[in-house]
Amino acid sequence: MAAEHNLILDLTTVLGASALGGYLANRLRQPVLLGYLISGLIVGPFGFKLLSDVPRIQSLASIGVAFLLFALGVEFSLAELKRVKNIAIQGSLLQIGLTTTFVALLTILLGWAEGITQGIFLGAVLSLSSTAVVLKTLAERGETNTLHGQVMLAILIAQDLALGLMLAILPALNQPESIGLALGSALLKVLVFLAAAIAFGKWIVPSLISNVAATESTELFILTVIALCLGVAIVTAKLGLSIEMGAFVAGLMVSEIDYADHALAKVLPLRDTFACLFFASIGMLIDPGVLIQNLGLILALVILVMLGKAMIILPIILKFGYSLKTAIITSLGINQIGEFSFVLALAGLELKLISERNYLLLLGTTAITLVLTPMWLNISPHLASRLIQMPFFTQYLQQFAEPKILSIPESISGHVVVAGYGRVGQVLVKILQNQGYLVLVIENSEAAIQRLRMQQIPYIFGDADSELVLEKIHLETAKALAIALPDPASSRLLLQRALAIAPELDIIARSHHNSEIDLLTQMGAKEVVQPEFEAALELGAHLLATLGEPVNQIRTVISNIRTDRYRSIRPEQ
Template identity: 80%
Template structure:
């Protein structure tokens, strides 16, 4: 009984300190996961030692990773996955290979390792990035479905698959005669797992979820979803693959079912609770003593790792046809060392592939890169914008950024420029087309450009907030600009630059947050639309009509709310 109380006390201690740490960093306008990491360091074995059983808390924290990736899988449609499949499959392997080769070469030349095998192993460890930290940060910033968010997640998911393969292969690295057999066995495990997953997602999971949902028992539905998520993650763990990969695949199984949104809504509170435990458990691994004793060396290693990985990733993203801005944000977003590199490094220590000193330095370096990741992601759009204006690189970057995919009539005039061809942008284009207005779409997704090309809609391929792209859009001759971008910072930058080129241009912008409505209006947008408020207005209009209100009165009420920029209905 005392042991059970001890677990409850540990669980409560971690959650309470994480809540306090998250609150404090939120007040400082920083991502809350920095507070979770700090709280783990404070209560953990290298802090005030407030926990009686760190191992059990870390085991519970693994559930947080599973729920994080399961939720991503549910939200991540296969069509989105296909959109970035090239960089996911080829780009991630190229990134892992180049990182491994560079690290192996440098560590051998500097005498950091004793042989080629150790250099390669260290390179593999450093090549992986953090799916959990990046995913959490992107979700907090509302950038999961931006182009750079999709590219990051595609590379990270592919890395998780390779990580699982490496964990399965590791025991045979010190036995050259059995490496071929180990590679074959690892590949077989991956193939069997993926084949079984496809079969389950087609013939078993839809029927199971539908039958459970038919009972209309919310509790039973939640238990079934949790069992599916953790069950598939456990299977991958038993196969020697990564838990992250299993949970993501479980989410993909559910994503094709009609009740996927309901499943996601049920899992989200659990995901956030256990994800908090996970980030706190990462903080528990940070040893301030080791950091202080080797501060200078670790600082150098952090700089080399984050700068080196960014330099390797940036040209790879550009090579696959993405813009320089997307490449810069992506390279700064996944240039850390992944949390599951801890697991790989510990296994390498037991195998004699790295020394204990290297292992401790690796822990400190990894922990700091994880802490810095949210900060890098926050400032990466600003850095990307500033980097493109550096005189030294201006000529080179102008050639790279210059939009080469154009389909614009020579005599285009009086057209409406639509920035963004996502779900909202497509609807705007359809409305304008049906009324016979000339259109020009700016989009940085290759898949969207292919659809525009097939529909013979004029387009420019590139970032809509790029000055060089806007110069090609003939804004001075345009009748209006509709901004339907998923990224708030890009929306503000585009509005500012568009009005600089054409000060009298009518701009309609989509607002992502309530506080942006007044900001975008002050910046010069003629109309700012908040999708949630618009949905509420439509529901309210239908409700008033059903209550017998006259159409003229309803129209007047809705019109006044819009003129007042939703002030009368905004939440306090």
């Protein structure tokens, strides 16, 4: 009984410390997982030794890894991957391959790896980036739908998918004397398991989940989803593969059924709770003494890793025809070491593919790169703009900034330029075409360009805020410019540069945040539209009409709000 009480006390200690650490990290605008790591360090055997049964906590933490990868599998979307499939598949393979190769060669030359096997393992660990931190930062900045956001997402999804294969073949790396046979055996097991999983997911899982959902019992539904996740994970473990890969495949099975979102919603609290245990358990393995003694080396590794990965990623993005701006932001956005590298590194430690000292150095390096990621994403647009303007780079960089795809009539005038062909841009273009206006679209998404080409709408492929792009769209003869870009920074830069070319041009801009309404107006936009406010105004107009208010009075109320630039309904006012 005392042992059970000790376990409850240990769990309470870890979860309480993690909650406090995560809260402090959030308030300091740092990734919450950094707070979990530090909390684990403080309560663990190298800290204040507040836990009596660390191995038991670490065993429970493995459930967190399973739920992490299960949720990743449920959220995985082939539709998202298809949007930028070339860079997702070919680009990510190049990035993982080149990173692994360079790291393997470097670590062997410097004596950090004992042979090619350990070098390959270290390269695989460093090739992964942080999906959680990058996407959280992009979401906070409103950049998930920008071109660089899509490219980052594509590479991150491909990396997460590659993690499953890495975990599957990891045991084979521990058999250097018969590496070929071991890899072949591992790949055969993977193929057999995937074939069985596809059949199971196609003919059994949908019926099973559907029947359980029909009972309308939340408890049964949750228990079934958990049993499926952990059950498939145990099967893969028995096959000599990894629990993590099994959990990911179980998530993929569920992702194809109608109840995927419901299942994910039920698993997320469990995932977050046990994932917190996992990251805290990682922190328990960190020896502060080792980190302090090797602080200079760790800082050097941080610089080497972040600059090295950025230099590998940058030419890959450029090779696929993206602009320098997109390449710089992307390369600085995913040049950290990811949270799933912890999973891979811990598995490697158990298989003796990495020494304990190197493992601790890797933990410290990873934590620092995660902290620096939001800062890199913040400065990368400014850095890209500075590089483009440097005379030394101008001639070389012009080949990347020059729009490669355009379909513009030789003599075009009296047209309306629409920057951005997302959901807002598409509706805007349709309205203008229905009224007989000539429209020219600026877009930097390959999928959008294909739609424009099929609809025979004049377009130019490139960043809308690029001066080289603006030179080709004949702003001086245009009737108006509508800015419907998903990136606030690009919107502001486009507005500034467009007015420099055509000061009298009528410009309508979309605002992403309330604070931008006045800023864009002061910069010269004739009209600034805030989509959320416009939706609220339409709902309000219909509601007032339902309540019997006169139509003229309703129009006056709505018109006054728009004329006053939404001041009377802004929350901050």
